[in-house]
Amino acid sequence: xxxxxxxxxxxxxxxxxxxxxxxxxxxxxxxxxxxxxxxxxxxxxxxxxxxxxxxxxxxxxxxxxxxxxxxxxxxxxxxxxxxxxxxxxxxxxxxxxxxxxxxxxxxxxxxxxxxxxxxxxxxxxxxxxxxxxxxxxxxxxxxxxxxxxxxxxxxxxxxxxxxxxxxxxxxxxxxxxxxxxxxxxxxxxxxxxxxxxxxxxxxxxxxxxxxxxxxxxxxxxxxxxxxxxxxxxxxxxxxxxxxxxxxxxxxxxxxxxxxxxxxxxxxxxxxxxxxxxxxxxxxxxxxxxxxxxxxxxxxxxxxxxx
Numbered sequence: 001x002x003x004x005x006x007x008x009x010x011x012x013x014x015x016x017x018x019x020x021x022x023x024x025x026x027x028x029x030x031x032x033x034x035x036x037x038x039x040x041x042x043x044x045x046x047x048x049x050x051x052x053x054x055x056x057x058x059x060x061x062x063x064x065x066x067x068x069x070x071x072x073x074x075x076x077x078x079x080x081x082x083x084x085x086x087x088x089x090x091x092x093x094x095x096x097x098x099x100x101x102x103x104x105x106x107x108x109x110x111x112x113x114x115x116x117x118x119x120x121x122x123x124x125x126x127x128x129x130x131x132x133x134x135x136x137x138x139x140x141x142x143x144x145x146x147x148x149x150x151x152x153x154x155x156x157x158x159x160x161x162x163x164x165x166x167x168x169x170x171x172x173x174x175x176x177x178x179x180x181x182x183x184x185x186x187x188x189x190x191x192x193x194x195x196x197x198x199x200x201x202x203x204x205x206x207x208x209x210x211x212x213x214x215x216x217x218x219x220x221x222x223x224x225x226x227x228x229x230x231x232x233x234x235x236x237x238x239x240x241x242x243x244x245x246x247x248x249x250x251x252x253x254x255x256x257x258x259x260x261x262x263x264x265x266x267x268x269x270x271x272x273x274x275x276x277x278x279x280x281x282x283x284x285x286x287x288x289x290x291x292x293x294x295x296x297x298x299x300x301x302x303x304x305x306x
Contacts, residue, residue, distance in 0.1 A: 009188045011174075016040045017048070017154055018107055019178030023161065026186045027171035036165050040177065043157045046073050047149045049096055050107055059139055060096075060146040066138045074137040076149055076156055081127045083152060083265035090269035092240035094124040096148025102234045102245065116229045123243045150236070155218055155264030158182040175260075180218045182260040187213060199306075200252035200289055206306040207295070208287055210256060218263035220271055221252035237271055249290045250274055256285040256301065 011024035012033040023036040046055045055073040069077075080093035103116020129142035141147065158175040162182045165173035172185035174193065183193035192211040199205040200221050210217065222237055222245075239246040253270045257263035266286065270277055275288050275296035287305070288296040295305055 012037060014040075017044045017157065017177060018050075019154065021178070022174070022176040023165070024174040024188075025165055025170040025172065026188050028165075028169050032165055032168055032170050035168050036161050036173075036175065039161045039164050040157055040175075043072060043153075043160065046070060047076060047153050047157075049148055049150075056147055056149055059141055063141040063145055064143040066133065066140045068136055068138045071137055072160065074132070074134075074139060075160075076153065077130065077139050077147065078132060079156060079261055080147065080149065080152055080265075081130050083262065084127050087265065087269035089126060089240060090272045091151055091265045092124050092126060092238075093147050093149065093151055094127055094145055095238040095240060096146050096150070097121045098124055098238050098243050099148065099150075099236065102231075103229055114228075116234070121243070124238070124240045126240070151268050152261045152264050154178050155180040155182075155216070155260035155262070158216070158260040180216075180260045180264050182216045183212065184214045196306075197254050197287075201293065207252075207289070208254065208297075208301065208304040208306060210301075210304050212256070215256060215258055216260035216263045217254065217256050218260055218267050219252060219254045220264070220267035222246070222248075222250075222271070237268065239272055241272075246272055248272065248274060249292075250288055251291050252289045254287045 008026055009024045010030060010033060013022050014037060021040055023033055025032050045051055048054050049056055055069045059067050083091045084093060098121055101119045101121040125145050131140045154177040158177045158180050159182050161175040162173045162184050166185050172187055174183045181195060187193045192213045194211045195217050196209040197207045197219055199207045234245045237246045250271050253267040255263040255266045270286055270288060278286060278298055284298055285301055286298050287301055297305060
């Protein structure tokens, strides 16, 4: 996913959260980009299940106890539980143990080069019993529940990074973290922030192009993070109803929404539910691509297809 560049845009690209990151600002100087880059790395250190000292791992190790976390992590967990409820469990932030059981227990670059052994962990328990103490930013996970922020973490990181860039003096800002993109403020072009999404079957072709003054775009695909296991090929999109990588005709889902964390959560829900669910969510803007190449779009995005 790319945003069309313009001469007045300053930008930086780097790796974080196991993926490619692109930050851009309208107005300001390179110092703003350094602030944004530091923010992304800060959130990765707090949220990554692959960093032993992360707050997410502290929560998972201390299930059954109240744990005080940063406001960023409290925000992440509350939104993850809210997304689970809003999608009726189709988005589930407790699939981390299942991913680990299928071998995705470290950075994906290492996983992709191995044939992972598969173990059994049962169905994801869901986050329904998670409790919160907002006054002190404390979270309590039920015993047996662990959280994986991968389902909305990159999207929320994009939202928070754009917010910080604007507070630090940018007139407009963009954060694209592994295809989860947020834009806000003054755009670099009269028509707005122009974002194009690649066809899941051919990265050199566009699937759609949208121009927006403010908002987010997120894409999930089963063609990207794939690896081999002793039980056969696997991918990172887990079906909480089966506790296994989803077996669905859907190849990729793109959602346009107001915030990137919600767009990202909706991509996971629609991936499991399929094209028939395009009428299930209020004010939905989405495109679903199935394995035969058919594109199923909400009416407002039909015109954006390439």
